[in-house]
Amino acid sequence: MLKAPDLARIAAARLNPKMQVRDWTQENEAYFRAIHIEKTMTGLILMLIVAVAVFNIVATLVMVVNDKRTDIAILRTLGLSPRGVLAVFMTQGVLIGWIGTAIGVGVGLALALNVDVIVPFLESTFGFHIMDPDVYYVSGIPSEVHPPDVVRIALAGLILTFSATVYPALRASHTQPAVALRYE
Numbered sequence: 008m009l010k011a012p013d014l015a016r017i018a019a020a021r022l023n024p025k026m027q028v029r030d031w032t033q034e035n036e037a038y039f040r041a042i043h044i045e046k047t048m049t050g051l052i053l054m055l056i057v058a059v060a061v062f063n064i065v066a067t068l069v070m071v072v073n074d075k076r077t078d079i080a081i082l083r084t085l086g087l088s089p090r091g092v093l094a095v096f097m098t099q100g101v102l103i104g105w106i107g108t109a110i111g112v113g114v115g116l117a118l119a120l121n122v123d124v125i126v127p128f129l130e131s132t133f134g135f136h137i138m139d140p141d142v143y144y145v146s147g148i149p150s151e152v153h154p155p156d157v158v159r160i161a162l163a164g165l166i167l168t169f170s171a172t173v174y175p176a177l178r179a180s181h182t183q184p185a186v187a188l189r190y191e
Contacts, residue, residue: 104168
């Protein structure tokens with residue numbers, strides 16, 4: 008089915024040059040263009056969601072650093088090196104990101120693998136069709152899990168959360184004990 012363009016080229020080469028060969032992908036070109044645009048927009052929307060999550064991690068860690076300045080200063084006074092402070096905050100940020108990524112992958116896979124159960128339940132509960140057969144050619148929501156895509160998205164999430172922890176952790180490691188404890 009998906010090799011139709013290749014087979015059409017082979018058939019056109021074997022047939023009379025005056026004959027024209029068109030396959031089903033050429034007949035439904037607008038449909039495939041719409042699917043391509045939809046996939047692109049879905050990827051963009053998912054990346055925006057990930058960017059918001061990364062921004063939330065950065066904002067949370069910056070607030071924690073500001074809130075814990077005196078605690079950081081006390082630990083530094085007791086002998087914790089700036090590298091140790093950096094490690095503490097990097098560990099906290101990475102742990103938050105990895106737990107979030109694991110939960111996201113788990114929930115996403117659970118939903119993707121059970122779409123055939125979830126959609127009829129939602130349609131019967133709320134009394135509407137998600138993909139109305141009067142409007143759409145496809146009346147169900149297809150779901151196909153591609154493990155390489157799942158791994159690529161999960162790795163992107165892990166890398167982004169790791170990079171999001173660098174700035175707040177560096178800020179925490181540069182805390183000067185004398186300045187932080189001046190008014191305490």
